[in-house]
Structure formats: C-alpha cells, structure tokens
Amino acid sequence: MVRVLLRFPEKIVNQPIIAQVLLQHRITLNIIAAHVDFHGGNVLIEVPKEHVEKAVNAFKERGVFVSFPKLIEVDKDRCLNCGACYSLCPVGAISIGEDYSISFDKEKCIGSPCGLCVDACPARVIKLTKELNLSVLSDEERGSN
Amino acid sequence: MLEKKRTVEEINEKIKKGDVQVLTALEMKKLVESSGVEVAFKEVDVVTTGTFGAMCSSGAVINLGHSDPPIKIQNAWINDVPVCHPGAAVDLYIGATLMSETRPFEYGGGHVIEDLISGKEVELRATAYGTDCYPRTQLRTTITKDDLNQFYLINFRNCYQRYVCATNSRDETIYTYMGKLLPRFGNATFSGAGELNPLMNDPDYETIGIGTRIFLGGTQGYVIGEGTQHDPKNQLGTIMVRGDCKKMNPKFIRGAAFTKYGTTLYVGIGIPIPILNIGLAKKTAVRDEDIKVPIVDYGVPVRDRPKLGVVSYKELRSGTITINGKKVKVSPLSSLKTAVEIAETLKKWIEEGLFYLTAPVERLPGDTEFKPMKQREKAFLVRDIVQKAVTCREDEEIKEVAKKIIEYSVNHVVVVNDKGELTGIVTSWDVTKAVADGKSKLSDIITRKVITARLEEPIEAAARRMVQYQISALPVIDHQRKVLGIVTSEDVTKILGR
Ligand code: SF4
Ligand code: SF4
Numbered sequence: 237m238v239r240v241l242l243r244f245p246e247k248i249v250n251q252p253i254i255a256q257v258l259l260q261h262r263i264t265l266n267i268i269a270a271h272v273d274f275h276g277g278n279v280l281i282e283v284p285k286e287h288v289e290k291a292v293n294a295f296k297e298r299g300v301f302v303s304f305p306k307l308i309e310v311d312k313d314r315c316l317n318c319g320a321c322y323s324l325c326p327v328g329a330i331s332i333g334e335d336y337s338i339s340f341d342k343e344k345c346i347g348s349p350c351g352l353c354v355d356a357c358p359a360r361v362i363k364l365t366k367e368l369n370l371s372v373l374s375d376e377e378r379g380s381n
Numbered sequence: 382m383l384e385k386k387r388t389v390e391e392i393n394e395k396i397k398k399g400d401v402q403v404l405t406a407l408e409m410k411k412l413v414e415s416s417g418v419e420v421a422f423k424e425v426d427v428v429t430t431g432t433f434g435a436m437c438s439s440g441a442v443i444n445l446g447h448s449d450p451p452i453k454i455q456n457a458w459i460n461d462v463p464v465c466h467p468g469a470a471v472d473l474y475i476g477a478t479l480m481s482e483t484r485p486f487e488y489g490g491g492h493v494i495e496d497l498i499s500g501k502e503v504e505l506r507a508t509a510y511g512t513d514c515y516p517r518t519q520l521r522t523t524i525t526k527d528d529l530n531q532f533y534l535i536n537f538r539n540c541y542q543r544y545v546c547a548t549n550s551r552d553e554t555i556y557t558y559m560g561k562l563l564p565r566f567g568n569a570t571f572s573g574a575g576e577l578n579p580l581m582n583d584p585d586y587e588t589i590g591i592g593t594r595i596f597l598g599g600t601q602g603y604v605i606g607e608g609t610q611h612d613p614k615n616q617l618g619t620i621m622v623r624g625d626c627k628k629m630n631p632k633f634i635r636g637a638a639f640t641k642y643g644t645t646l647y648v649g650i651g652i653p654i655p656i657l658n659i660g661l662a663k664k665t666a667v668r669d670e671d672i673k674v675p676i677v678d679y680g681v682p683v684r685d686r687p688k689l690g691v692v693s694y695k696e697l698r699s700g701t702i703t704i705n706g707k708k709v710k711v712s713p714l715s716s717l718k719t720a721v722e723i724a725e726t727l728k729k730w731i732e733e734g735l736f737y738l739t740a741p742v743e744r745l746p747g748d749t750e751f752k753p754m755k756q757r758e759k760a761f762l763v764r765d766i767v768q769k770a771v772t773c774r775e776d777e778e779i780k781e782v783a784k785k786i787i788e789y790s791v792n793h794v795v796v797v798n799d800k801g802e803l804t805g806i807v808t809s810w811d812v813t814k815a816v817a818d819g820k821s822k823l824s825d826i827i828t829r830k831v832i833t834a835r836l837e838e839p840i841e842a843a844a845r846r847m848v849q850y851q852i853s854a855l856p857v858i859d860h861q862r863k864v865l866g867i868v869t870s871e872d873v874t875k876i877l878g879r
Contacts, residue, residue, distance in 0.1 A: 316433075316635060316637070316647060316716050316719070317716045317717075317718040317719060318434075318647075318713065318714055318715060318716045319712050319713040319714070319716070319717075320560050320561075320570065320712050320713075320714050321712070322700070322710065322712045322713070323563075323568035323569065323570065323700075323709075323710035323711055323712035324561060324563065324568060324712070325710075332700060332713075335718060335721075336716070336717040336718040336721065337718050352561075352563075355556075355561065355640040356560060356561040356640070356712075358435065358560075358637035358638055358639055358645075358647075358714075359635065359637055360487070360638060
C-alpha cells in the first residue's frame with residue numbers, strides 16, 4: 237500500500253470527488269486521516285501499489301492536489317528508549333512495551349501531515365523521509381509539505 | 382533483643398567468597414510483597430538501583446597537556462562548542478548545556494563528551510592573550526580521549542530523587558527542559574526512575590555519601606557529596622558525582638538536544654544499597670504508587686509555577702493521567718529500560734566480584750534547604766502593567782473602530798463577543814490598509830489567531846512572545862478567554878528599559 241495525501245482546495249471541497257473516483261475507476265482505497273478547515277481539506281489515503289498511478293491521475297483531473305507524504309524512519313540503534321515522543325502521537329502509533337522499550341507502529345503513523353514527534357526526540361533519531369519515488373508526480377508535487 | 386544488623390565489611394567479605402545475595406530494586410519490591418520485610422532482610426545483602434535521565438548540571442574536566450610553545454588558554458572551543466576555562470593553562474570544563482556556535486540547539490557539550498567517550502576525534506581551537514611564560518596566542522588541533530591526561534565527569538547535580546510532572550495551559554506549544562508540551566494540556570511529561578531511583582531507595586541517606594562507589598556511565602565512579610539544590614526535607618535530594626570518562630560506555634552516557642531549549646547529557650547512574658538493617662529492607666521496597674509528585678503548569682513561566690494536582694509514579698507509568706477532568710497522555714523523559722539495565726549490570730558486577738561496596742566517609746546532609754535566589758529588584762508581572770483594553774464587537778463598522786483608535790490614541794482594538802471573550806484583534810495598520818483596499822467589513826480584517834498574555838506572567842515572558850511573533854501588544858485574558866486588558870511593547874520597554 238502507498239500513502240497519498242490529497243488536498244482539496246476550498247472551491248471543490250463540497251464535491252463527492254473521492255466517491256466519484258472510486259466508482260469510476262474501480263479503485264480501492266483506505267482513508268487514514270481527514271481534516272477539513274476553511275482553506276479546504278486534507279485527506280490521507282492508502283492505495284494498493286498497482287492503483288497508484290490511476291488514482292493519482294484521477295484526482296489530479298478533478299483539481300485535487302496530490303502528494304506523497306513523508307513517512308517516519310527511526311534509528312532504533314541510537315534510540316534512548318526515553319519515551320519523550322510517546323505523548324505527542326495523536327494516533328497512538330508510539331507505544332511503551334512491557335520491558336519499557338519504545339516502539340513505532342508504521343502502519344498507524346500518518347507521517348508528514350503530523351510529524352509531531354520529530355522535534356520532541358532528544359536523541360534526534362526520528363526523521364521524516366520520502367516514501368517511494370513514483371513517476372506519476374513531478375518533483376515539485378512530490379516535495380515535502 | 383538486639384536489632385539485627387549487617388555491615389559493609391561483612392557484605393564485601395561475602396562478595397569475595399562469591400555468596401552475596403543481590404536483588405535489583407524491582408526484584409526487592411516483589412520479594413517484600415510476597416515474603417515480607419523480615420525474610421527480605423535476612424536473605425538480601427544488597428539492592429541495586431538505577432536511573433538514566435537528562436542531567437543538565439553535567440560536565441567533564443579535561444587536561445590537555447602543554448603545547449610547545451605553551452599557551453595559557455583564555456577561550457576554547459571543541460567542535461565549535463565553547464568550553465569554559467575554569468583554571469590554569471590547559472584545563473577545560475566541557476559543560477553539557479554549552480551549545481555549538483555553528484549548530485546551536487542540535488549539538489553541544491553533552492555531545493562532545495559522548496563523542497570523546499566513543500573514541501571519536503574532535504577539533505580543538507583556543508585563543509589566549511600571551512604572557513612571558515605562555516607566549517602562544519592561537520591553537521588549533523584535533524584530539525581523542527587517549528590524548529588527554531585526565532578526562533573526568535564531574536556532575537554538580539544528578540539523580541534527582543523525584544521530579545515534577547509538567548504540562549502546558551497555554552494556547553501554543555512550548556518547548557522546555559521537560560520536553561515538548563502541546564497546547565491546552567495536550568500532553569504531559571515526567572522524569573525520574575521512581576521506585577528504581579537510587580535516592581528514593583535510601584531516602585534518609587543512611588548509606589549514601591562522600592565516597593560511595595557507584596555505577597556511573599558504564600564504569601565505577603563515586604559520590605563526592607550532596608548535589609547542588611539538594612533539598613532533602615522535600616524528598617528532592619541530589620548528589621554530586623565523579624567518574625573516569627575514559628572507561629565509560631557511550632551506551633550509558635549520551636548527548637541530547639531538547640528543541641528550542643538546548644543541549645544536555647543523559648547520564649546513567651546506579652547505586653548499590655547495602656541492606657544494613659531491617660529499616661533499609663523496608664525502604665528499598667518503596668513502590669511507584671507511594672511516590673507522588675505535583676503536576677505543574679509550565680505554561681506560566683514563573684519560579685513558583687501553578688500546581689494542578691498530584692500524581693504517583695504508578696499513574697505516570699500508566700501512560701495516561703487526568704488533568705482538570707481530561708485524560709492526558711504522559712511521556713517519560715528518562716529511560717526506565719536503561720535504568721533497569723543499569724540496576725541489573727550493577728547486580729552482576731557485585732555477584733561476580735567486580736564491584737565492592739564502600740561506606741561513606743560522610744553522609745549526605747539531611748537538613749539543608751534549597752533557597753530561592755536573592756534578588757535586589759522586584760520581578761514585574763503582566764498584572765503590574767496591564768491597561769484597560771479598547772474593545773469592539775465583530776459587527777461594528779470599520780469607521781467606528783477607526784474613531785476609537787483616534788479617541789483613545791491606541792494602536793490595538795480587541796474584538797470581543799457578548800460575554801467579553803476574546804475573538805480577535807484589529808490594529809490601526811489593519812484599519813489603514815482596509816481603507817486603502819476599499820474594504821468596509823470589519824470581519825474581513827480581524828486577526829483571529831491572537832497571541833495572548835496572562836496576568837500572573839512575568840513581563841519578560843510577554844516581551845519574549847512579542848519579539849517572537851513580531852507584534853506590539855498582547856491582550857490579557859483569563860482561563861475562560863475573558864479579556865482583562867492589554868499589554869503593549871511600550872509599557873514593557875518602560876519597565877525593562879530596553
Ligand atoms: S509522525 Fe505523528 S503519527 Fe507518526 S509517530 Fe510521530 S506523532 Fe505519531
Ligand atoms: S524520543 Fe527519540 S530517543 Fe526517545 S524513545 Fe522516542 S525515538 Fe527514542
């Protein structure tokens with residue numbers, strides 16, 4: 237699965253674009269996080285790898301800005317297991333184990349739309365890194381948030 | 382009946398013979414719970430403790446040896462971190478919180494200490510004024526720990542017995558030495574090893590004092606006295622320690638960076654508690670639920686920060702606490718995992734005859750007080766300079782607001798609702814710009830995200846925020862967001878004189 241961040245500008249935010257894309261192109265996707273405010277909306281989805289290209293093009297055609305969010309990478313060898321990151325995670329992707337070690341659930345983490353834990357780490361071992369270099373996006377679109 | 386006792390000499394004799402009984406503090410609690418204090422006292426000779434947390438009062442003394450021609454160093458830098466020069470020609474003190482001049486807030490004295498301990502080469506620069514006996518004025522070289530004569534960790538204050546739980550009432554994220562605190566009690570943090578903490582297991586300092594041999598940074602070190610700010614009456618004891626960095630293990634001594642606060646050093650310390658009497662068996666059974674600390678609002682930057690409640694380490698360890706009726710996630714800042722590892726390593730050393738106990742030559746004081754700083758000037762609070770705010774409603778005409786600005790000769794008009802709660806702010810600049818742009822609706826020019834101040838805040842904190850956001854006034858509000866007044870940069874400047 238590949239994570240894709242969709243940005244809906246204010247003027248199209250009230251259109252049923254996701255539903256249209258699903259029906260028309262027979263794409264399956266998972267909505268991981270959604271946030272709407274007066275500037276428009278942000279929706280983070282997960283798409284099977286083989287549907288990515290189709291999905292990206294379909295959303296772009298409808299005026300949606302598409303980018304690939306950066307995901308986190310944790311250098312476990314340098315991790316202090318301090319837990320400073322734990323309370324910052326809004327989706328419960330960070331947990332404290334029985335032996336008090338800290339672990340990250342990469343499936344739950346939403347990556348660069350959040351990034352709250354990154355600058356809380358005193359050992360600087362959490363980094364946001366780009367996912368895949370997919371050809372469907374130009375470099376500009378792929379850029380960070 | 383005479384109270385049964387055990388001496389440090391007897392314990393060392395057992396270590397030599399290889400039949401000493403050692404438990405970690407975690408194991409001791411379980412034993413006392415299952416078999417009672419009497420049995421625990423009979424069976425256990427030593428209880429090992431551990432802690433691994435950020436300790437800002439850490440640092441290392443190094444001696445470089447003399448250069449040729451010799452230099453009496455006045456200023457020095459290692460990897461661009463200014464290291465202070467406490468005494469004679471080539472002795473330097475690397476303070477953990479000193480920050481690199483090229484990579485501030487990311488790399489500092491703590492990292493220099495870690496790098497040296499790991500065997501890395503570091504760059505040394507120094508300058509001097511030159512004397513007849515020390516003619517040299519410039520120095521640039523690289524060093525590793527093997528090049529140093531002495532390299533000793535000397536920490537003024539370590540091992541806080543317990544520490545507060547921090548949270549933030551403000552509307553913005555703050556970055557503190559207690560970590561990143563999200564707005565409106567979005568999270569909380571705490572520090573300390575709780576039931577595993579060395580001083581918590583010997584709260585009357587019966588066995589800890591000058592000369593106590595300890596685990597320090599992966600090797601054997603010593604307690605050299607009470608730490609600064611030692612506050613025994615409030616169960617906030619601290620120790621001063623010394624240890625040979627050349628023998629330390631970077632796993633137990635790590636440089637760290639707290640965003641927008643600065644750099645520090647994580648230091649691993651473990652102290653063996655000899656179970657000399659039954660009282661100590663009982664004390665080493667202390668549990669997380671018995672150790673309580675206040676929840677403190679770091680959103681209010683004064684010395685006596687407001688307290689919002691009390692929690693035990695057990696609740697803190699659960700990952701969630703309740704603040705003002707709301708469930709809040711809480712982060713530990715010190716690593717319990719490494720603390721456990723330290724207690725276990727120390728246990729192993731003693732069992733294997735690699736570590737012998739010492740009785741202190743002088744115990745830590747139990748009656749000293751931690752006084753606040755003596756200040757000659759009064760600290761001013763926002764309360765002292767707050768003015769009445771000129772307010773308006775959202776549905777007023779821009780013209781009306783312009784009139785108010787002229788009538789009261791102010792630059793800021795605070796927008797409030799019917800209940801007097803803050804909803805926005807309008808400046809004279811906004812009004813001028815609105816006229817130029819031909820706008821007439823006030824709601825189009827209101828700034829909604831307003832940076833505010835609180836009555837009980839020191840004015841330095843308010844001034845800092847104005848500089849940070851490049852604004853010249855802050856509405857003062859209460860916890861219900863009711864507008865109480867306004868502080869302006871002119872008024873702050875009058876008091877602070879800058
Ligand atoms: S980036 Fe956000 S979602 Fe991911 S682990 Fe960090 S805090 Fe959690
Ligand atoms: S804050 Fe950093 S060092 Fe601490 S547990 Fe999280 S990832 Fe590890």
